[in-house]
Amino acid sequence: MKFALMSALMLLTVVPSAPQPGRQWRPARLRGITVGKSRLGEMLRAWGKPKWSRSSKQETEEESPQVTWTNYERVGEFPGSTTVVSDTRTGIITRINFYPDRLTKDQAIAHFGSGYVITRYAFDSCLDAEDDERIYESPTGPLVMVEYRARGIAIYLGYQDLVTRISYLRGPVGSTKSKCGQ
Numbered sequence: 275m276k277f278a279l280m281s282a283l284m285l286l287t288v289v290p291s292a293p294q295p296g297r298q299w300r301p302a303r304l305r306g307i308t309v310g311k312s313r314l315g316e317m318l319r320a321w322g323k324p325k326w327s328r329s330s331k332q333e334t335e336e337e338s339p340q341v342t343w344t345n346y347e348r349v350g351e352f353p354g355s356t357t358v359v360s361d362t363r364t365g366i367i368t369r370i371n372f373y374p375d376r377l378t379k380d381q382a383i384a385h386f387g388s389g390y391v392i393t394r395y396a397f398d399s400c401l402d403a404e405d406d407e408r409i410y411e412s413p414t415g416p417l418v419m420v421e422y423r424a425r426g427i428a429i430y431l432g433y434q435d436l437v438t439r440i441s442y443l444r445g446p447v448g449s450t451k452s453k454c455g456q
Contacts, residue, residue: 302426302442310444370442379435400454409448
């Protein structure tokens with residue numbers, strides 16, 4: 275009996291816990307483009323000529339990868355502009371940011387449906403501005419997002435619950451914990 279009890283306890287400690295439903299991120303897909311997989315050339319063929327496109331300047335090899343910003347009007351689900359961010363070297367799309375003209379949280383939820391979580395984030399003050407994940411989940415953080423993690427969508431909320439940006443991502447917006455050791 276003791277052996278069976280100890281074996282059962284050991285199995286419980288070895289088996290990793292499953293992720294909570296609705297908390298796991300998957301790459302976003304917008305108008306046939308999959309973030310983290312599709313390339314800039316595919317997007318240009320599918321979406322047509324952009325309004326403008328610019329690449330960042332890379333000063334040294336050690337800096338973060340050079341990126342290209344490509345801007346479109348009227349490709350999102352609502353009126354507004356869309357900026358596609360891609361790795362200049364590989365052409366892989368790393369993020370799509372949509373800036374709606376005027377959209378409320380309730381309108382966005384009505385459009386995207388159920389299956390979201392509301393997450394608060396705080397800034398990790400010990401990290402440089404160039405770090406990808408400068409924010410982390412915090413119950414008292416000033417940044418509030420409606421996240422459709424299974425669809426790779428993060429909706430940034432601003433004053434009076436107006437949507438300031440909808441990001442189509444390949445993974446999490448930020449870290450689950452602070453990287454500053456606080």
